[in-house]
Amino acid sequence: MTVTESKQAERPTPSVPVPQVVPTPASATGRLAGKVCLVTGAAGNLGGEIVRHYLREGATVVLTGREPERNEAAREAALAATGVPGSRASTVRLDGADPASVTAAIAEVVARHGRLDVVVNNAGSAGPRQPIHRLPLTDAELAALVAEGATDTETVPQALRSILGVAWHVARAAAEIIAPGGSIINVSTIFSRTEYYGRAAYVVPKAAMNAFSRQLSFELGAKGIRVNTVYPGPIRSERIDSVFATMDRLKGDEPGTTGRHFTDLMSLARSMDGEAPSKVFPTPRDVAATCVFLGSDESAAFNGHDFEITHGMWVRKESRNEWVSRPTMRTVDGHGTAVLVAAGDQVDDALGIARLQAEVGAEVVLAFRTQAAVREANAQLTSVGHDARISIVALDRDDPEGMEQVLAEAAPRGMPLGCAIVLPAHGATRFTGPISAAPVADIEAFLDDELAGAMALARALTRYWAQAPLARTPRFVMLTNDHDGAHDAWADLLRSAMEELARVWRDETTVDAKQGRRSHAAWGNQVIRYTNRERENLRFAAGQAARLLYTDRRIRPVNLYLPASIVEATGARRAMVGHMENLTGLHMGKVALITGGSAGIGGQVARLLAMAGAKLMLCARRESELEAMRAQIVGELEDVGYSGAERRVRCLAGFDVGDLASLRRAVEATVEAFGRVDYLLNNAGVAGAEEMVVDMPLDAWRYTLDANLVSNFGLLAAAVPQMRRQGTGYIVNVSSYFGGEKHLAVAYPNRSDYAVSKAGQRAMVESMAKFLGPEIQVNAIAPGPVDGDRLRGVGGKPGLFDRRGRLILENKRLNAVHAAIVHAVRRGLRAEALLARLAGNDVAALATDPDAPHELRELAEACRKEGGEGATWGDYLLTPGIAARLLERLRLGGWLLDASEEWVVRTGGSWLRRVPPDDRPFLPAALIGREAEKVRKGVTSQLHLRRMPTESEVALATVFFLADRAVSGETFMPSGGLNVERSITERELFGSAKQERLDQMKGRTVWLIGEHLVPHLAEAARQLHEKCHVGRIVLLTRTPDGAAAIQAKAGIPDGVAVSIPCGDNIEAGMDAALRGFGAPTTVVSTPFVPLPDVLFGATAEASLDTAGFRQVVEDNLTHHFRVARKASLLDGAQLVLVSPDVPQGADGAAFALANFVKTTLHAFTATIAVENERLVHDVPVNQINLTRRVRSEEPRNEEETLEEVRRFARAVLLAGAPLPDAEDSRYRSRIYRGMAMTV
Secondary structure, eight states: OOTGGGOOOOOOOOOOOOOOOOOOOOOSOSTTTTOEEEEETTTSHHHHHHHHHHHHTTOEEEEEESOHHHHHHHHHHHHHHHOOOGGGEEEEEOOTTOHHHHHHHHHHHHHHHSOOOEEEEOOOOOOOOOOGGGOOOSHHHHHHHHHTTOOOOOOHHHHHIIIIIHHHHHHHHHTTTOOTTOEEEEEOOGGGGSOOTTOHHHHHHHHHHHHHHHHHHHHHHTTTOEEEEEEEOSOSSHHHHHHHHHHHHHHTOOTTHHHHHHHHTOOOOBOOTTOOOBOOOOOHHHHHHHHHHHHSGGGTTOOSOEEEESSSOOOOSOOEEEOOSOOOOTTOOOTTOEEEEEOOSOHHHHHHHHHHHHHTTOEEEEEESSHHHHHHHHHHOOSSGGGGGEEEEEOOTTOHHHHHHHHHHOOGGGOOEEEEEEOOSSOTTSSOSOGGGOOHHHHHHIIIIIIIHHHHHHHHHHHHHHHSOOSSOOEEEEEOOOOOSSOOHHHHHHHHHHHHHHHHHHHHHHHHHHTTSOSOOOEEEEEEOTTOOSTTHHHHHHHHHHHHHHSOOOOSSSEEEOOSOHHHHHSOSOSOOGGGGGGTTTTTTOEEEEETTTSHHHHHHHHHHHHTTOEEEEEOSOHHHHHHHHHHHHHHHHHHTOTTHHHHEEEEOSOOTTOHHHHHHHHHHHHHHHSOOOEEEEOOOOOOOOOOGGGOOHHHHHHHHIIIIIHHHHHHHHHHHHHHHHTOEEEEEEOOGGGOBTTEEEOOTTOHHHHHHHHHHHHHHHHHHHHHTTTEEEEEEOOOSOBSHHHHOOTTOOOHHHHHHHHHHHHHHHHHHHHHHHHHHHTTOOHHHHHHHHTTOOHHHHHTOTTSOHHHHHHHHHHHHTOBTTBSTTTOSOOHHHHHHHHHHHHHTTTTTTSOHHHHHOOTTTTOSSOOOTTSOSSOHHHHHHHHHHHHHHHHHTBTTSSOOBHHHHHHHHHHHHTOTTOOSOEEOOSSSBOOOEEEOSEEOOSOOOHHHHHTTTTOEEEEEOSSOHHHHHHHHHHIIIIIOOSEEEEEESSHHHHHHHHHHHTOOTTTEEEEEOTTOHHHHHHHHHHHHOOOSEEEEOOSSOOOSOSSOSSSTTSOOHHHHHHHHIIIIIHHHHHHHHHTTSTTOEEEEEOOOOOTTOOSHHHHHHHHHHHHHHHHHHHHHHHHTTSSSOOOEEEEEOOOSSGGGSOOSHHHHHHHHHHHHHHHHHHHSOOOOTTTOHHHHHHTSSOEEEO
8 A cells, every 4th residue: 555545634743842962971881882883874964873873872883975075074063972992983985876985995894993893774865856847867968957047966876875885786796794693784774665746757766765675685685694674754854854955845835735745654653852742853863773783693583674664654564465366357448549569678578568458459669779789670570460569669768758759659549648668678587586685787787787777768658758748647567576586686676666666657738737737647557577487477467468558457466476386276277368358258158069079160169258257068069079178168268277177178979960859868867967948059070072963962961961950959948948937048059040031042052961951950940049048049140251270171181172173073973974965865866785885984085986976976086185294184084983973874864774684783983994094193182272252252251251250250159149148049140251152042933934944854754753742733733634635644643542532622634733752752753754754854852651740849749850841851852862863964955943831720830840841952952053054954943832931821712722822833834844945045044053941
């Protein structure tokens, strides 16, 4: 606490006469008999009183000073006053500022008396009596002050030597002479621990002396030499009255104010000269008597003690406090502020401090004493990120005018320097070793570089801030070095001096501001680092400095210490945690179940949620990865001080999103561990098959939808009962941008299974939210490509763009070979004969074979031109993998229905007689790289932010999204502003197909697939027959009864309508239709079965379980996939996919499920429409929606239901009639692809 805080009510100081000292007879005996004592500054008022007391107590006294005449006059006066023999007092010239003079004087004392027992370090000057902004640093400045009428006789550097330098040099020389039992008494002043206007040059070196004396007691105490410090307060004299009167005038206070201030701090009312007890100042005799005690053997047990002669003034030995909490940066905003970081030669520390200021938004001017340090720092500084806020300059503390010029010119971004961090002039190891044996050069450097330099910098800043257009109170922080590896003795001297400088600086500018002499008072503190030896020392201190500078905090204690152990004091192992700091407490007490929590977005969300206070259950397949993530999170929690961090994070290994039992076990384990589940983050999933729809195996499709979509519902269904019992819960599905938006579908070629599963995660949220409220919120996040390990590739696995580049090239080759075969078959050649030719797999041979069909020769020639770069791409047409997909395409499209048994049963790429060698790559690396770069640039160009978000950025957005208690059924898209081509969904049906398009269907075959939507299919069949005059309508139903119901409703003749019941094998049914009736012109796919009308009931029996949801996915999404992948390989076909309908008036779960299917199907329709443009068959795909998002727009009676059925039939004609040829009208052929229209 500062003196200001301890002021009492002001009371007048009574006038007390100065007592007369009566000489006492000389005595050869006394408390100091036989001791040789040296008193510096003996010719002064206080020095003379000490000499007289020492002589009276039997000491032999050596009086020292710079002027021999004054020394001798003081000796004669003392002898006269005490009556002791002249042999008991002698003089020696000693200039304390001159080390050689001190050494010579001590040697003379020893030569004269043979010993030295006591040293009283009393010498010193008053220093220049000027406030900090007027302190004279040079002789020229001192002369200018004198010319103005000042009576000062010293500059600041001279005063430092006269006050601290004298005591240091004398003690240093005497320490080698004084025998055990000896005593050194350093005379300081109580004002070195108080505010003292206009006397910084006096009290700052005195403050340094306080720490010097304490450290000296440690060093010399081991040798048996005592070192103690005397702190006189205001001493009763005309001189102190004059000093206080001058202060009153300088401060603009009423006369007597300063005197009353100090008497108010006294606790002792003393009776003097028979007067009543009152608060008066002590006398020189009180100081001298204390020095007698300390010089005598009576003080043999005292070492390193402070003796205050103040009548009990309540002044703390040190104005200090200790940090007990981390420097939280939540409210620290340095934007709009410029800060000076004034360093010495400690480049690394200074850069670390400057960078942290830049991190919170401040513009930083980083100043060093030397050009060498400037060059070293510039070499480490970058021009990006936070470093761009830092500029480096030279600031020589030995050049006062130069410093002021640098400050005047340093205005980063036009802002004045409103804050300053002041570091020592040298690094921690510049001054080391015992101060009692310090080299003279080190003492001189310390006085000049550290003390005088700091005071010069304070003067420059004070002057600058008095004139700068500041918006707020200027702030400064003095920051010590860290531990010096020894005892930090020199650092403590500087600490004590800077404490007093800061105290006076605060007070003077406060007074000046009150008096209108400046607009702002400066405020500052000193942060002490050397008490801590941990690695977080620098960031901890720099963070605390930022909090002092950029907030409105005013901490009264000047010295703010780092704790010896940050861990023990704060409970945290790290000083700061960056943006995580803003999360602390945001999710306190919540329990989160996170699937896929071992890496990627899930792992990053886990880290941030844990930091925000949540407890975690992390689920993933691999135990090793889970434990690694858990260890990281636990470590981070311990870093910031969470207790019981180990108990806050649990893991469940062996978690498989495709295993229904595994989903239930995850919820049960979470409840068992923590008693509840507040958050469910459905993050686990798979990347999918990365194939075109026509090449994707059915098992791969199902696996992706099970892992990414069905698992989400399964976990949701398992968690909902628990959340409802709790009365609260929040579920987040981690979808993807490529899952689209509410009214927009994003085509994602070669990733249809992934796109559909992600669209389903989003659609689940949007359609089912109303069934989970009010207790449970359910939302989705949909990031785009995320910059992380999975994007870049790790562990030898290629990254996303490289995989896409490879896939594009392989598909181009596959599509080219497939197209060549189809073109040749269209000319009448047989597919199996073409495959037999391709089995040789020799590009060069095929290109030059005159008997080969021209389609294959041209293909081979084109492939040969692509060869080179050490790859076999130009030598072989196919790899076994590409050959397998080619064969499956032909089989799936019915192109091998009449082939020999040999080709019907063949599988994979085994039909190739020649395959590329394993020791050479098939695809050229450079070609893959070029394609990957095209993909990367394509994605980046469609990002508004021109960069992909990182996993951490997506996780941060998710954690804040989880804190939003006012949203449900929505999707948040932290995608970096990704905006790719998208298809608008749910267009209203307007108009009808032109007759010219309908006429093209005359006599052709149409497939109507499904049996659930009997009225719709019957009406479509009727209009196809009546308006288009189709030749055949093939009803592909699950059961014979289904076909019969449709045919009966439509009333179409048996010769036109035929049925093929196919059970669950829709592919076999389509093959049968091909065999029996040829390729269709239109394929209309509708579901076989209606939707269930249950979701989340009050009981398990009234709820849709995971198996039931999986069946919904199978009957609707997978059903359309199976139809589409075959229909897309048919020549001349149009494909129409129909979402399910619900009964008239239905407003429950079935309606929500219908919207879920419809929205999810949009992603599939958009994706396969784009993929099919790359195939030789070019089958257009469109979607018809039978359910609207708003229930009020659904049919409400039979008439409206019939109107919807008729609109559906019109939509079938509009979407199913042949499109204009692309060569005839590219525009019209494109706009009718990938649409979704609502009827």
